[in-house]
Amino acid sequence: MAYGPKIIDHYENPRNVGNFGSGEQMKASKSIGVGLVGAPECGDVMQLCIKVNEQTGKIEDAKFKTFGCGSAIASSSLATEWLKGRTLDEGMALRNTQIVEELSLPPVKIHCSVLAEDAIKSAIADYKRKNGMPVEDHDHDHAGTH
Amino acid sequence: MSLKLPIYMDHAATTPCDPRAVEAMLPYFTEKYGNSGSRNHRFGWEAEAGVDEAREQAALLIGASEKEIIFTSGSTESNNIAIKGAAYMYEKAPAGSKNRGHIITCTIEHKAVLDPVKRLVKEGFDATFLETARDGIVTAEMIKGALRPDTILVTIMWANNEIGTINEIREIGALCKERGVIFHTDATQWVGKMPTNVDADNIDLLSWSGHKIYGPKGIGALYVRRHRPRVRLQALQDGGGQERGFRSGTLNIPGIVGFGKACEIARLEMESDAIRLGRLRKKLETEVCRQLDTCAVNGHAERRLPHIANISFGFVEGEGLMMAVKNIACSSGSACTSASLEPSYVLKGIGVGDDLAHSSLRLSLGKWTTEEQVDYTISEVVKAVKKLREMSPLYDMHKEGIDLSKVEWAHH
Numbered sequence: 246m247a248y249g250p251k252i253i254d255h256y257e258n259p260r261n262v263g264n265f266g267s268g269e270q271m272k273a274s275k276s277i278g279v280g281l282v283g284a285p286e287c288g289d290v291m292q293l294c295i296k297v298n299e300q301t302g303k304i305e306d307a308k309f310k311t312f313g314c315g316s317a318i319a320s321s322s323l324a325t326e327w328l329k330g331r332t333l334d335e336g337m338a339l340r341n342t343q344i345v346e347e348l349s350l351p352p353v354k355i356h357c358s359v360l361a362e363d364a365i366k367s368a369i370a371d372y373k374r375k376n377g378m379p380v381e382d383h384d385h386d387h388a389g390t391h
Numbered sequence: 392m393s394l395k396l397p398i399y400m401d402h403a404a405t406t407p408c409d410p411r412a413v414e415a416m417l418p419y420f421t422e423k424y425g426n427s428g429s430r431n432h433r434f435g436w437e438a439e440a441g442v443d444e445a446r447e448q449a450a451l452l453i454g455a456s457e458k459e460i461i462f463t464s465g466s467t468e469s470n471n472i473a474i475k476g477a478a479y480m481y482e483k484a485p486a487g488s489k490n491r492g493h494i495i496t497c498t499i500e501h502k503a504v505l506d507p508v509k510r511l512v513k514e515g516f517d518a519t520f521l522e523t524a525r526d527g528i529v530t531a532e533m534i535k536g537a538l539r540p541d542t543i544l545v546t547i548m549w550a551n552n553e554i555g556t557i558n559e560i561r562e563i564g565a566l567c568k569e570r571g572v573i574f575h576t577d578a579t580q581w582v583g584k585m586p587t588n589v590d591a592d593n594i595d596l597l598s599w600s601g602h603k604i605y606g607p608k609g610i611g612a613l614y615v616r617r618h619r620p621r622v623r624l625q626a627l628q629d630g631g632g633q634e635r636g637f638r639s640g641t642l643n644i645p646g647i648v649g650f651g652k653a654c655e656i657a658r659l660e661m662e663s664d665a666i667r668l669g670r671l672r673k674k675l676e677t678e679v680c681r682q683l684d685t686c687a688v689n690g691h692a693e694r695r696l697p698h699i700a701n702i703s704f705g706f707v708e709g710e711g712l713m714m715a716v717k718n719i720a721c722s723s724g725s726a727c728t729s730a731s732l733e734p735s736y737v738l739k740g741i742g743v744g745d746d747l748a749h750s751s752l753r754l755s756l757g758k759w760t761t762e763e764q765v766d767y768t769i770s771e772v773v774k775a776v777k778k779l780r781e782m783s784p785l786y787d788m789h790k791e792g793i794d795l796s797k798v799e800w801a802h803h
Contacts, residue, residue: 284800
């Protein structure tokens with residue numbers, strides 16, 4: 246598949262690959278939220294981890310690990326870049342269409358951006374649950390199909 | 392020494408044309424441009440002489456007589472003529488009725504066999520699609536179990552195009568002969584690479600292509616047995632009655648001449664090529680699997696073509712992997728389906744799980760593949776898989792001892 250330069254760049258130089266410790270360590274830490282979305286048999290799994298600063302309420306760091314195609318890797322890499330420095334509400338407001346636009350994702354790859362939005366929401370929801378904050382329902386007003 | 396990139400490791404998809412074949416073809420475009428069907432002048436005669444020589448070269452490669460060779464546009468056409476032509480000729484009941492006859496094939500055949508058989512099923516024939524075990528081999532025992540009194544045709548590929556496994560062709564042929572059933576084999580990946588003798592191997596109909604054996608594209612042949620038994624086919628294309636009426640249409644003479652030359656070269660050189668490529672492929676498989684954990688060679692380890700390797704890598708995804716090995720021209724699953732997101736039906740057909748079927752590479756070597764290219768391929772593949780595993784949450788989970796099949800995934 247022929248990809249645009251931004252996808253190739255994120256794929257070849259992915260930003261913020263990693264996590265904040267083992268699965269158990271991240272589960273135990275109240276300042277960390279983890280979102281794990283997708284399924285291996287569908288060909289994409291994204292793990293997005295956020296670290297939230299309790300004083301400012303802002304996401305001070307974000308990391309990802311993704312099993313998937315070039316677009317999935319690029320979408321999650323971009324998501325981590327965008328999350329850093331944002332509040333939880335700002336993070337929740339990010340939409341897959343913005344990812345589609347920024348990376349010029351081809352139509353058959355829109356599901357990758359949907360998955361990245363799901364990963365963001367899921368990581369924020371995980372953080373909120375750990376900290377006893379109300380968690381709103383996942384809204385599914387994505388562009389494109391699941 | 393600097394390598395020219397990308398490296399072509401996709402010889403099971405197609406091969407470069409041998410310059411000796413190109414050279415043989417050239418006069419037939421501009422000088423000897425006659426129609427082999429023109430009986431009244433020199434132009435026709437010299438074209439016919441070129442075709443006759445090519446027919447001998449093709450026949451010699453498979454131990455047939457030249458009268459048994461039908462030139463076609465390639466294996467897809469040969470398969471269609473053989474499968475549909477035999478079914479219509481040996482049908483038990485006429486068009487429009489049911490139970491017209493039973494055909495045996497296998498789930499991991501090429502689409503150019505599966506789809507003609509599926510069309511025949513729609514037209515009132517019945518078919519059994521055999522499933523192989525994990526080794527990918529179709530055995531004579533499997534055929535024996537599927538044969539019925541109304542079986543008219545067995546069509547089983549000689550060697551698989553994705554995983555390179557070799558079926559029990561001679562034994563299946565003997566069984567079919569004993570039961571009086573027509574036996575066709577799609578030998579596209581086999582002929583010209585490995586020794587073939589249609590008599591000793593008990594073949595009635597055999598398809599192959601020029602472009603898989605360093606000949607030109609758009610040309611192939613169908614072997615049709617003339618004695619014991621004399622195989623009859625209903626023609627699919629009507630017209631001038633060329634190729635003994637099996638395939639009407641003016642002959643592709645430059646293509647046929649190039650095909651003949653490629654057959655001749657293959658006959659003389661395949662043995663040494665096979666030995667060399669078998670060693671290189673083994674090195675490729677062994678080194679990749681030694682340097683990486685959780686990877687598997689698909690298909691039987693020994694009963695396989697010398698030049699096709701198919702390896703699955705756990706915890707990485709196929710398309711991402713293809714992007715990471717951008718300096719290696721190879722295929723993920725099958726070239727025909729690489730535009731879709733579906734995992735290879737061949738790998739699924741032999742029971743490879745979705746996870747591994749999604750992340751396989753078919754690396755196929757050719758006559759001009761060097762050891763240096765193979766060494767580079769090994770290092771690129773290992774580097775790519777390691778890079779993607781660094782990024783893979785599944786690999787982390789695996790290392791933490793989590794059984795991925797027990798995880799409840801959020802399907803979207």
